[in-house]
Amino acid sequence: MADPKTAADAPGARRRGPGRPPGRRGDASRTRNGILEAARAEFAARGYAGASVRAIARGAGVDPALVHHYFGSKDRVFIAAMDLPIDPETLVTTAFAQGVGHAGERLAETFVRLWEHPDTGTRLLAIMRTAVLDGGDPAFREFVGAELTARLAEGIGGPDAALRANLCVSQLLGVALTRYVLRLEPIASTPGAEIARRLAPILQRHLNG
Amino acid sequence: MADPKTAADAPGARRRGPGRPPGRRGDASRTRNGILEAARAEFAARGYAGASVRAIARGAGVDPALVHHYFGSKDRVFIAAMDLPIDPETLVTTAFAQGVGHAGERLAETFVRLWEHPDTGTRLLAIMRTAVLDGGDPAFREFVGAELTARLAEGIGGPDAALRANLCVSQLLGVALTRYVLRLEPIASTPGAEIARRLAPILQRHLNG
Structure with missing residues (x-):
């Protein structure tokens, strides 16, 4: 199972990969932060679907290739810009590994x-x-x-896979809401392992349809 | 099955019951609104558990008997003050009727x-x-x-009834979040009857443990 830090660090790890452009460490950091700032503005203005790597690059005053270099695809830019600790690709790959x-x-x-x-x-609470x-x-x-939804649905398969993926997400968000946000009792103080044990068959039922 | 308006109107209906104190309609309305205002302040200051009908009455400058007359018990005052369209008692009684x-x-x-x-x-969205x-x-x-939670747990029974009640609530809140707040697709545009049909066995599983 993936360590939480793996997903959280993935975008950051990319800047140390091969092909890093020359320049001091501080320049790279400034460029990267400039792209993230432009990305947040672009996502806020156009949403996820409407945003483009090209427009983000224009906002940051850099070449689109540099955005790809630092972050890869649009979903990776979003994950880094929003500081998301979840990477849907890793999450779903891990879930369906067995x-x-x-x-x-x-x-x-x-x-x-x-x-x-x-x-x-x-971070998830925020x-x-x-x-x-x-x-x-x-x-x-x-x-x-x-x-x-798309990645979960792909793992599930079948004509109603997207709806089942949504219902699966709804159960997860509902537990996040009652246990970590509202802190209802007794769900808030029940050990995590017990919550996982009770959630497993419910999520499986959503996935199976 | 109870009509939604029944639960929403219940507190208001009480003021037309027997034992209404003498006075013009406008006076009664002002008194009732004064109690609701005092109740909102009291619940905000002390939470649900810490609030008392006596303190609400004091805040409104009326006798505690008048609060009981207009609203009944503390949970009814809360429902009216927060303009809740759900009455947990009616909801749970209806759910377990069969x-x-x-x-x-x-x-x-x-x-x-x-x-x-x-x-x-x-109202639920707000x-x-x-x-x-x-x-x-x-x-x-x-x-x-x-x-x-307490009323649901009472209907369920068993040593882990309260946790199962919480998990049941978590699934309901999760659907509210994904379908009505976040409006994720395809769950947001799926017919209500289909959502209810898919939720039923999941909720039943939570209830059965």
Whole structure:
């Protein structure tokens, strides 16, 4: 199972990869931050679907190739700009690694571990609040819709896979809301392993249809 | 199944009951509104558990008997003060009317109907946003914890009934979040009857443990 830090550090790790342009460390950091700032403005103005790497590059005053160099694809730019501790690709790949029959269990374990981890949990809580306030951040909503639903649905298969993926996400968000945001009792003080154990068959049922 | 308006109107209906003190209609309305205003201040200051009918009466400058006369018990004052379209007592009684074996189905149907109804749906959406913002309204959190969890757990029975009640609530809140707040697709545009049909066995599983 992926360590929470792996997903959180993935975009940052890329800047140390091969092909890094010459220049001092401080220049690279400034360029990277400039791209992230331009990305946040672009996502806020056009949402996730409407934003483009080209427009982000223009906003930062750099070549689009440099955005690709630092972050890769648009979803990676979004993950870095929003400081998301979840990478839908890694999450879904991990969940389905042992086949769809174990995906409920793997998803439940990964979900609980991300939320219980001090760094990723704090960040997820902040996102949860921002995303729900004022009817939800449109860029975040589109990102979850486009990336997480699509990747989960691909793993599930079948004609109603997208709806089942949404229902699976709804159960996960509901636990995040009651346990970590509202802190309802007794769910808030139940050990994480017990929550994962109870969630597993429910998520599996959503996945199986 | 109870009409959404029944729960919404219940507190208001009480003021036309027997034992109404003498006075013009306008006086009664002013008294009632004064009590509701004092109740909102009291719940905001002390939360649900800490608030008392006596303190609410003092805040409104009336006798505690008058608060009981207009609203009944503390949970009814809270429902009226927060303009909640859900009455946990009616909701749970309705859900378990045909036995625990049908409670998942009844809960799913009632939940979808309340959210799809223009009046109650709008109000639920507003509560959902307020309750989640800034870590959740403490009074609302305590009310859900004390009233909804306890009543659901009573209907379920067994040593882990309260946790199963929380998980049931988590699934309902998760659907509210994805379908009505975030409006993820395809769950947002799926017919309500289909959502209720898919939720029923999930809720039943939470209830059965």
